[in-house]
Amino acid sequence: MIKVCIIGSGNVAQHLVVALIHAQNSGADIALVQVYSRQKESIANLLDASKITSDFNTLAEADLYIIAVSDDAVAEVSSKIPFQNKLVAHTSGTVAITALDNKNRKAVFYPLQTFSKNKAVDFNAIPICLESENPTDYEVLEKVAKSISNKVVAINSSQRKALHVSAVFVNNFVNHLYQIGNEICAENQISFEILKPLIKETSEKIQTLSPKEAQTGPARRLDLETINTHLDFISDENHKKIYEILTQSIITDGKKL
Amino acid sequence: MIKVCIIGSGNVAQHLVVALIHAQNSGADIALVQVYSRQKESIANLLDASKITSDFNTLAEADLYIIAVSDDAVAEVSSKIPFQNKLVAHTSGTVAITALDNKNRKAVFYPLQTFSKNKAVDFNAIPICLESENPTDYEVLEKVAKSISNKVVAINSSQRKALHVSAVFVNNFVNHLYQIGNEICAENQISFEILKPLIKETSEKIQTLSPKEAQTGPARRLDLETINTHLDFISDENHKKIYEILTQSIITDGKKL
Numbered sequence: 001m002i003k004v005c006i007i008g009s010g011n012v013a014q015h016l017v018v019a020l021i022h023a024q025n026s027g028a029d030i031a032l033v034q035v036y037s038r039q040k041e042s043i044a045n046l047l048d049a050s051k052i053t054s055d056f057n058t059l060a061e062a063d064l065y066i067i068a069v070s071d072d073a074v075a076e077v078s079s080k081i082p083f084q085n086k087l088v089a090h091t092s093g094t095v096a097i098t099a100l101d102n103k104n105r106k107a108v109f110y111p112l113q114t115f116s117k118n119k120a121v122d123f124n125a126i127p128i129c130l131e132s133e134n135p136t137d138y139e140v141l142e143k144v145a146k147s148i149s150n151k152v153v154a155i156n157s158s159q160r161k162a163l164h165v166s167a168v169f170v171n172n173f174v175n176h177l178y179q180i181g182n183e184i185c186a187e188n189q190i191s192f193e194i195l196k197p198l199i200k201e202t203s204e205k206i207q208t209l210s211p212k213e214a215q216t217g218p219a220r221r222l223d224l225e226t227i228n229t230h231l232d233f234i235s236d237e238n239h240k241k242i243y244e245i246l247t248q249s250i251i252t253d254g255k256k257l
Numbered sequence: 258m259i260k261v262c263i264i265g266s267g268n269v270a271q272h273l274v275v276a277l278i279h280a281q282n283s284g285a286d287i288a289l290v291q292v293y294s295r296q297k298e299s300i301a302n303l304l305d306a307s308k309i310t311s312d313f314n315t316l317a318e319a320d321l322y323i324i325a326v327s328d329d330a331v332a333e334v335s336s337k338i339p340f341q342n343k344l345v346a347h348t349s350g351t352v353a354i355t356a357l358d359n360k361n362r363k364a365v366f367y368p369l370q371t372f373s374k375n376k377a378v379d380f381n382a383i384p385i386c387l388e389s390e391n392p393t394d395y396e397v398l399e400k401v402a403k404s405i406s407n408k409v410v411a412i413n414s415s416q417r418k419a420l421h422v423s424a425v426f427v428n429n430f431v432n433h434l435y436q437i438g439n440e441i442c443a444e445n446q447i448s449f450e451i452l453k454p455l456i457k458e459t460s461e462k463i464q465t466l467s468p469k470e471a472q473t474g475p476a477r478r479l480d481l482e483t484i485n486t487h488l489d490f491i492s493d494e495n496h497k498k499i500y501e502i503l504t505q506s507i508i509t510d511g512k513k514l
Contacts (some may be wrong), residue, residue: 172474179468203313211436217429
């Protein structure tokens with residue numbers, strides 16, 4: 001039985017708590033023994049009050065402490081754990097494993113997903129990227145990760161940084177392009193709903209084709225007439241700049257083919 | 258019974274042929290009477306040889322001609338239709354309705370989707386954007402469109418241009434960002450598979466949240482430390498430029514909130 005303690009009460013912490021309780025109830029050999037939350041009420045709807053603490057001095061003994069707090073708080077929070085030689089993992093895509101306090105065994109438990117408070121996620125489909133300083137600890141991380149996800153991968157710190165940068169491109173930036181599409185629609189009295197099937201299909205296409213194979217559009221086929229018509233049409237200077245740089249990038253890539 | 262003739266044999270034409278035959282077989286009051294294809298064999302697997310012509314002089318009589326050819330061929334192809342005062346629609350997102358030859362009644366039948374030859378699409382979920390010069394023709398277009406799609410909308414030429422520009426952002430450019438994510442993964446010996454659940458979730462999120470609400474990441478929370486770490490990490494100058502411009506755009510938007 002692996003005893004797990006979660007430190008934090010934000011999006012990632014909450015989704016982890018739900019997933020771990022579910023795994024435990026489904027018979028996994030793990031136990032969520034406690035959650036630390038500065039404000040107990042922020043997590044009170046998810047588990048029994050007796051399992052929540054807001055005081056590091058009453059932190060329970062556990063085999064694994066998962067720190068799910070904002071990046072800049074990871075180091076400080078890890079120093080507040082009142083134990084030594086315990087396995088402590090953070091959940092950040094960017095923070096180095098070395099940022100964790102030296103008194104405990106360091107690890108990373110990074111779920112690669114975008115979490116929103118008001119949207120349930122299927123943790124089973126979320127890749128969990130693991131890293132530990134020693135192999136025995138990796139086995140513990142792996143058991144816990146596999147109890148909640150089907151996609152558990154070993155990722156070192158440098159790969160994790162690459163993965164996080166990639167995630168910014170395919171999630172944060174992609175979402176921003178959705179927003180620009182939304183704005184252009186709104187300015188022209190078109191419902192954003194019309195674009196949703198296309199957005200869905202675009203993301204589904206690369207589940208079977210490579211992005212290179214899936215690339216279509218005026219830039220890909222070097223259709224300069226359409227590109228210029230579009231640039232004339234776009235009034236927002238910022239949108240125009242983004243259109244230009246991405247078009248140029250697709251054209252350059254096309255020439256490499 | 259509305260008789261339809263498709264002119265063209267590319268991706269859009271082929272998907273339209275399949276959808277119209279399916280609608281016809283399902284009892285819709287339409288008939289696909291003929292398909293024009295320069296090379297008969299390119300469409301021979303989809304319908305009976307007797308319904309394919311490669312000669313405009315043998316084009317069948319129909320109530321609606323749908324021209325599904327490349328943008329720059331629309332005008333010329335429309336001039337080759339050997340009839341007068343027929344309803345003729347093109348399927349382009351960018352070509353003006355006025356580009357069609359004057360001898361026939363002009364219309365647009367624009368399915369807003371990304372079509373790939375090797376990937377089936379569910380036409381039912383594809384918005385079809387219609388425009389006609391006169392209201393009676395709109396009814397014909399609408400009947401045909403509704404026989405293959407649940408999402409039929411009236412869109413004028415200026416809106417259609419806006420829609421096409423938006424589609425370039427949410428499809429072509431989004432796919433290009435997928436490709437950049439793929440490249441960064443490959444350079445760091447990470448399987449692109451790990452990013453796929455995130456890509457899926459990103460597109461699903463905006464089915465229920467607005468893109469503005471769904472925006473997360475270092476730029477959104479003004480996390481300059483992470484942004485700088487990422488910029489240091491990215492070696493490709495083009496990727497760096499794209500990272501910078503999209504980050505700046507998200508930050509600017511955040512300030513407007």
